[in-house]
Amino acid sequence: MAFFASGHEADESRIADLATEWRTLVAREQETRVTQVAAWETQLAEIRAEQEVLLREGRWVAGPDDLLTILGQSRQELHHSALLAWLLDPQGRHGFGSGFLEALLRRCTPDPPTAELNRARPALDVRKSKARADVVVAGPGLYLVIANKIDAREQPRQCDQLHESFGPEPGALFVFLSPSGRAPVTATGDAREAFKTMSYAELAGMLRDALARAPGKGATAHGREVASNYLATLEREFQ
Structure with a gap:
């Protein structure tokens, strides 16, 4: 115990x-x-x-610092088409002259018409027959047709009709612009060969290069600011 x-x-x-x-x-x-x-x-x-x-x-x-995103319009095709047409205008106050247009044309053809590009003029929503082009840039020996698609689907036979309607124009060239740079599903036959694809990331690269060059005499501070602000939209939305 x-x-x-x-x-x-x-x-x-x-x-x-x-x-x-x-x-x-x-x-x-x-x-x-x-x-x-x-x-x-x-x-x-x-x-x-x-x-x-x-x-x-x-x-x-x-928050965002680019105007289109602030307005909730960063994926609106009409706004992008309007800005693209402005950039492609040799007389635009961005100060790129015909340089931006020439850069885009070189993506379409190895021998673009460059002699009188300063006389080219862009237009929006151009209609001919049953076709409607988002952007057309016309000048001596040049008729550039751009189909712009972001989120909307292509209309039935859209690219075929564009090629049929605008193809006879002297110097006709065709671009299909989209976020991914995909081929248009409505381009068949000759239209399939005619349409060159371009992505919005490629467009941003072109604009970045243009802004990096010294501005032309026609540039204004506001014009350069608009171009720079649009680049911010492209980089935010599509890169």
């Missing part, structure tokens, strides 16, 4: 020691947590103070 009592007392003593150690560990952990929480709260207060300074100075910003 004395041996049993001695062993029991040893167990109780060991349990008491473990309980003391446990309470010490818990207390130490609580102190650490309190210290960490205090440090976090201090850091958070510093971050909030820095944010307040940035907010007051207008340097805490978010």
